[in-house]
Amino acid sequence: MNSDESFIIFRRFGRLSTRLLLHLQIELVLLQKKLDALDNRDNADPIMHWRLRGGTNFKGYDEEHLELLEEIRKAYLNYAEVLEKDVALRRLDKSTTRDHRSLFNWVRTMNPLCGDLDKAGFITRFDDFVSLSQQSQSTRRFEDFIQRLLGDGPPSRLKIDRAWDVMPLHSSTGWCMEGKDDKQVRYRLETFPISPE
Structure with missing residues (x-):
């Protein structure tokens, strides 16, 4: 750190x-x-x-x-x-x-x-x-x-979506880490196509 x-x-x-x-x-x-x-x-x-x-x-x-x-x-x-x-x-x-x-x-x-x-x-x-x-x-x-x-x-093959609000643990969009304070931090990784140049 x-x-x-x-x-x-x-x-x-x-x-x-x-x-x-x-x-x-x-x-x-x-x-x-x-x-x-x-x-x-x-x-x-x-x-x-x-x-x-x-x-x-x-x-x-x-x-x-x-x-x-x-x-x-x-x-x-x-x-x-x-x-x-x-x-x-x-x-x-x-x-x-x-x-x-x-x-x-x-x-x-x-x-x-x-x-x-x-x-x-x-x-x-x-x-x-x-x-x-x-x-x-x-x-x-x-x-x-x-x-x-x-x-x-430039666009990448990986899109990272960061959300700092509450999300159900059973979400199928990615992994979820639950804190002791009823807040959850979620990172969802999605692929998306890149248009050819």
């Missing part, structure tokens, strides 16, 4: 990241409610409410508060770390359809995962890939232009 800049694309796992962030948010909200309940309990006590205002007449802070604040600190740092990583990944450029197709073809042709479709399932979510390449957009546009020119060259 390191042989070409167009292969340097990886999954962002946006759905998993969102799920983690939602879970961590809920955890923090519940911890905040616990802290509010402790604060309200202290506030209702005529002596203990001074502790909430920073009173210094107490030998030590309530252990229950300290333990809860430590739990909140750990949960918050965990949440902030996942949030920062998600923001950083979202700032990366999405991979182009061409780059994803190149990687897909390479995985399909070279079979680096020994035919294990469960392991190769990551490749089917083309909308979740980001590019790590720092190549300038103008360079990429030039490459795309050249590839389009080459792709529109």
Whole structure:
């Protein structure tokens, strides 16, 4: 994969990241409610409410508060770390359809995962890939232009039809690879006659 800049694309796992962030948010909200309940309990006590205002007449802070604040600190740092990583990944450029197709073809042709479709399932979510390449957009546009020119060259005996939408597995037009996300990637090879010159 390191042989070409167009292969340097990886999954962002946006759905998993969102799920983690939602879970961590809920955890923090519940911890905040616990802290509010402790604060309200202290506030209702005529002596203990001074502790909430920073009173210094107490030998030590309530252990229950300290333990809860430590739990909140750990949960918050965990949440902030996942949030920062998600923001950083979202700032990366999405991979182009061409780059994803190149990687897909390479995985399909070279079979680096020994035919294990469960392991190769990551490749089917083309909308979740980001590019790590720092190549300038103008360079990429030039490459795309050249590839389009080459792709529109003289007719060939082989026509390749790429479709990225759902297709039944029992299709007789070609092979089909099913991903874990109910999307399928289909390549259909068809022969067609070439008119004589």
